[in-house]
Amino acid sequence: MPLERTDPVVRIAVDLNRCQGYAQCAFLAPDVFAMHGEEALLYVPEADEEQREQLARAVAACPVQAILVDAVDVPAEAVSGAR
Amino acid sequence: MRGDGALERLGREGRIVVVGASLAGLRAAEALRDEGFAGSLTVIGDEPHEPYDRPPLSKQVLLGRASAGRTALPRLRAVDATWRLGVAASGLDMAAGLVRLADGDEVPYDRLLIATGVRARPWPQEAEAELDGVFVLRTSDDSAALARRLDAGPERVLVIGAGFTGSEIASACRERGLPVTVAERGAAPLVGALGGVVGAVAADMQREGGVDLRCGVMVTALEGDASGRVRAARLSDGSTVETDVVVVSLGATRNTEWLAGSGLGAGPRGIACDAGCRAFDIRGIVTDDIYAAGDVARCPHPLFGYQFLALEHWGNAVAQARIAAHNMLSESAERVPHMEVPSFWSAQFGVNIKSVGVPSMATEILITQGSLESRRFVGVYGYQGRVIGAVSFDHGRWLPFYQELIETTAPFPPPFATVDRRPGGQRPVDADFPDPSVPTHGPTVTLSGYSPADRRTTFTPAH
Ligand SMILES: Cc1cc2nc3c(=O)[nH]c(=O)nc-3n(C[C@H](O)[C@H](O)[C@H](O)COP(=O)(O)OP(=O)(O)OC[C@H]3O[C@@H](n4cnc5c(N)ncnc54)[C@H](O)[C@@H]3O)c2cc1C
Ligand code: SF4
Numbered sequence: 001m002p003l004e005r006t007d008p009v010v011r012i013a014v015d016l017n018r019c020q021g022y023a024q025c026a027f028l029a030p031d032v033f034a035m036h037g038e039e040a041l042l043y044v045p046e047a048d049e050e051q052r053e054q055l056a057r058a059v060a061a062c063p064v065q066a067i068l069v070d071a072v073d074v075p076a077e078a079v080s081g082a083r
Numbered sequence: 084m085r086g087d088g089a090l091e092r093l094g095r096e097g098r099i100v101v102v103g104a105s106l107a108g109l110r111a112a113e114a115l116r117d118e119g120f121a122g123s124l125t126v127i128g129d130e131p132h133e134p135y136d137r138p139p140l141s142k143q144v145l146l147g148r149a150s151a152g153r154t155a156l157p158r159l160r161a162v163d164a165t166w167r168l169g170v171a172a173s174g175l176d177m178a179a180g181l182v183r184l185a186d187g188d189e190v191p192y193d194r195l196l197i198a199t200g201v202r203a204r205p206w207p208q209e210a211e212a213e214l215d216g217v218f219v220l221r222t223s224d225d226s227a228a229l230a231r232r233l234d235a236g237p238e239r240v241l242v243i244g245a246g247f248t249g250s251e252i253a254s255a256c257r258e259r260g261l262p263v264t265v266a267e268r269g270a271a272p273l274v275g276a277l278g279g280v281v282g283a284v285a286a287d288m289q290r291e292g293g294v295d296l297r298c299g300v301m302v303t304a305l306e307g308d309a310s311g312r313v314r315a316a317r318l319s320d321g322s323t324v325e326t327d328v329v330v331v332s333l334g335a336t337r338n339t340e341w342l343a344g345s346g347l348g349a350g351p352r353g354i355a356c357d358a359g360c361r362a363f364d365i366r367g368i369v370t371d372d373i374y375a376a377g378d379v380a381r382c383p384h385p386l387f388g389y390q391f392l393a394l395e396h397w398g399n400a401v402a403q404a405r406i407a408a409h410n411m412l413s414e415s416a417e418r419v420p421h422m423e424v425p426s427f428w429s430a431q432f433g434v435n436i437k438s439v440g441v442p443s444m445a446t447e448i449l450i451t452q453g454s455l456e457s458r459r460f461v462g463v464y465g466y467q468g469r470v471i472g473a474v475s476f477d478h479g480r481w482l483p484f485y486q487e488l489i490e491t492t493a494p495f496p497p498p499f500a501t502v503d504r505r506p507g508g509q510r511p512v513d514a515d516f517p518d519p520s521v522p523t524h525g526p527t528v529t530l531s532g533y534s535p536a537d538r539r540t541t542f543t544p545a546h
Contacts, residue, residue: 011157013136016428017398020480021435037433038459039477042146045139045154070157 009046011070018066025058097122100190102172103198104128107377107400111196112162114408124164129171140226141248145255151227175345194411200378201335211305216313217329241316241326243302245272247429249332254431257292264295264324266302279515280448284455288432337379353381353393358420360407376403387441396427424486437479440472440489448514449496465495
């Protein structure tokens, strides 16, 4: 169930303690990141395959490296005991 | 143990078990592999989902910008773990070194990390809590259920408790145009975490955002109709709020019941551990094979008088996970303490709120930049002549500067005259925290005294 995925996605989390609201990400990957008010950042926690490229640009451009994305594919790891 | 190869053996073929498959559990598993751990790793989680991120659940998800089932945490590296999901750990045998599972299984460990976090405190009246339309918000399932109900366009949402989560929920509802009432026992929203001076700003933000904010009141009863749907709430001031969605945001309870009777220093205030995340047993002796991290842990912090701090903060879970993973695999001389200055963020009513240090420990506050009126400011918190914390409203870029003041135990009021000069002078005022013996909703930082065996609870629900 939950560990199986059909659609390839990139999972995203932003360390908002680090984020300084510079908005580079919102500029480079507007489908994923948006400023909310003056300083707060809203993002889509899972980006689609076609957003991968702009997402990578945003990750690289963030001056405080606050954007965390999948470094590996969804685990093909052993699951037992579940359901 | 030193030099006898035990640590090398642990690193090569040991068994490490992590209980709690969320932020702290996942980050610890990744850190263990980063540290070169090559043995077997088992992660046990009672939720059926792979590790997911909670902060979006009260923000993006309720705003309709993301769906609850899609906030899984990014994987920063492969962890090659056995995931036992959908099954709770139900007991711990410290002498035998094994974790018992609810399905009857037993999982032996050489090192154990406990990262079972907290859960939402439910509405205390069980029958009322079960009414259709009454929600809490902690898990992705909670968030999915609430988001679905908000999509259906309720008549009015009542949020009980104006801590961070309650306030964020109210904000999201208002942004979606839904009528919202917030009932808070304290004098203002966020008062337990940030004090009354800043709480007053939060109250203004809510009212200006169209929230029907009622402070200094308690909800005394929830009423349902014949079909079991919630219809109204009675308040302690005699008034009634008609509502079809109630979100109970009364803070959280630590998930330590499964450890009862195990001999570990675990209770309603969390799991007591040393600054290196090693858990104490109930005799006050530190264990060498059991660690705790994240919302469930409480650790002494050198910068805050060695008080045991229990922090319900994302950054704390990430930092402690790394510390615990490192220390598990290290000789005592190579262990590192958890010394991070606490920090968190919240976004509500279009304002970005960030905080460093432990504001709730303070007695005084000084607005050093911006102004309360403009809702763009930095407030510095003082305690016994020291800078102990800071909060920013839409001024987050300045916080690293204040963090340094906290780290260097700078004097309060701070030595600089002003950061931006304004008329009105710079005088500290009473930070106006509520009486600590009167519980508020969701302070997110709990100072929990010194005794690792402390099993007292402080929260007495309304009524
Ligand atoms: C709605 C919401 C919004 C938030 N927003 C912010 C924010 O803006 N900023 C911020 O700094 N922090 C925020 N937080 C707090 C942050 O999410 C937590 O600090 C973080 O999730 C803590 O991670 P954890 O792994 O320690 O615990 P948890 O995330 O609570 O995970 C513990 C896991 O252990 C499981 N578990 C419990 N008991 C057992 C058992 N016996 N056996 C097996 N598994 C068990 C639980 O089900 C859970 O999956 C928010 C939290 C919520 C709920
Ligand atoms: S680029 Fe980085 S710092 Fe700037 S808003 Fe995005 S995440 Fe925050």
